[in-house]
Amino acid sequence: xxxxxxxxxxxxxxxxxERLRKERNAVILAHYYQKPEIQDLADYIGDSLELSRRAxxxxxxxxxxxxxxxxxxxxKILAPEKTVILPDLDAGCSxxxxxxxxxxxxxxxxxxxxxxxxxxxxxxxxxxxxxxxVTSSSAETILSQIPRDQKIIFxxxxxxxxxxxRKFDREMLLWPGxxxxxxxxxxxxxxxxxAQHPGVPVAAHPECPPHIVDHxxxxxxxxxxxxxxxxxxxxxxxxxxxxHIMHQMQLxxxxxxxxxxxxxxxxCSCNICPYMALNTLEKLYLALRDLTPQVxxxxxxxxxxxxxxxxxxxxxxxxxxxxxxxxx
Ligand code: 13P
Ligand code: SF4
Numbered sequence: 001x002x003x004x005x006x007x008x009x010x011x012x013x014x015x016x017x018e019r020l021r022k023e024r025n026a027v028i029l030a031h032y033y034q035k036p037e038i039q040d041l042a043d044y045i046g047d048s049l050e051l052s053r054r055a056x057x058x059x060x061x062x063x064x065x066x067x068x069x070x071x072x073x074x075x076k077i078l079a080p081e082k083t084v085i086l087p088d089l090d091a092g093c094s095x096x097x098x099x100x101x102x103x104x105x106x107x108x109x110x111x112x113x114x115x116x117x118x119x120x121x122x123x124x125x126x127x128x129x130x131x132x133x134v135t136s137s138s139a140e141t142i143l144s145q146i147p148r149d150q151k152i153i154f155x156x157x158x159x160x161x162x163x164x165x166r167k168f169d170r171e172m173l174l175w176p177g178x179x180x181x182x183x184x185x186x187x188x189x190x191x192x193x194x195a196q197h198p199g200v201p202v203a204a205h206p207e208c209p210p211h212i213v214d215h216x217x218x219x220x221x222x223x224x225x226x227x228x229x230x231x232x233x234x235x236x237x238x239x240x241x242x243x244h245i246m247h248q249m250q251l252x253x254x255x256x257x258x259x260x261x262x263x264x265x266x267x268c269s270c271n272i273c274p275y276m277a278l279n280t281l282e283k284l285y286l287a288l289r290d291l292t293p294q295v296x297x298x299x300x301x302x303x304x305x306x307x308x309x310x311x312x313x314x315x316x317x318x319x320x321x322x323x324x325x326x327x328x
Pocket of ligand 2: 033068092093094095121179180181182207242273274275276
């Protein structure tokens with residue numbers, strides 16, 4: 001990072017990104033958890049499902065994916081002819097890390113009568129071992145299409161799986177992965193915050209553990225939470241997901257107040273995703289300039305992983321990017 005800063009002295013990074021975006025015919029996709037300065041120059045901001053669709057439909061030659069690695073890999077799986085760059089290839093995900101492909105393969109082999117319904121937050125190898133991928137915005141629509149007598153393995157997020165299992169009153173075998181960011185919310189601090197703001201609703205991402213989700217008036221994906229904030233009758237919302245989404249909320253609804261749900265000591269920054277935070281404007285500029293780091297996926301693996309993603313896109317076709325798991 002020190003070397004990079006020195007090399008960029010005198011460079012107008014924003015202007016260079018603008019120039020390179022046109023020169024390379026690049027589209028910049030950004031997740032809601034990206035830093036505000038990245039969100040502000042993105043062509044599209046969205047949740048995991050929306051960004052996958054954008055990648056699949058894009059006419060650009062280069063996709064600059066400002067998110068984490070599994071998202072950039074998804075873009076490459078769906079749009080193999082495009083150059084897919086990610087500002088920092090170390091931008092991983094604790095859910096992906098929790099689910100090594102060889103262990104997932106063995107788990108599947110031990111339950112041959114189960115299908116694998118798998119959260120998109122996983123490696124390409126795990127996608128290739130899965131039957132259907134879901135995002136938090138498409139999970140409910142997809143699960144409702146699977147016959148009730150069909151046994152299901154759900155991985156790697158046990159909280160999203162548990163939430164769906166409770167809501168649908170349907171047993172699923174859950175892989176024990178968690179998102180370290182959503183795990184860090186404190187129920188005690190949330191109760192205190194609610195007491196300070198009586199009547200103010202709570203919106204939570206389903207990656208949160210049940211002791212947080214149980215306090216929520218609305219549970220949904222990042223886009224779902226954003227839409228809930230627009231539609232809610234009041235002017236204040238407690239938000240239990242990665243706090244960078246509040247940048248978009250504040251831009252869209254300047255008159256409303258958004259309060260981030262607290263972490264363990266009430267004011268830690270433990271709910272900022274450390275992986276998403278690896279991306280910076282400087283790294284985005286360098287990636288556009290040098291077309292590296294790039295995502296590469298072996299073709300056989302890509303085709304295998306694409307099957308489960310295609311199933312998701314087909315089965316979620318009625319989900320118009322609303323990101324809705326709906327009210328509890
Ligand atoms: P969504 O944007 O699909 O809600 O997912 C959040 C997430 O897991 C990002 O890592
Ligand atoms: Fe992974 Fe959680 Fe970060 Fe999303 S917020 S990338 S699920 S660690």
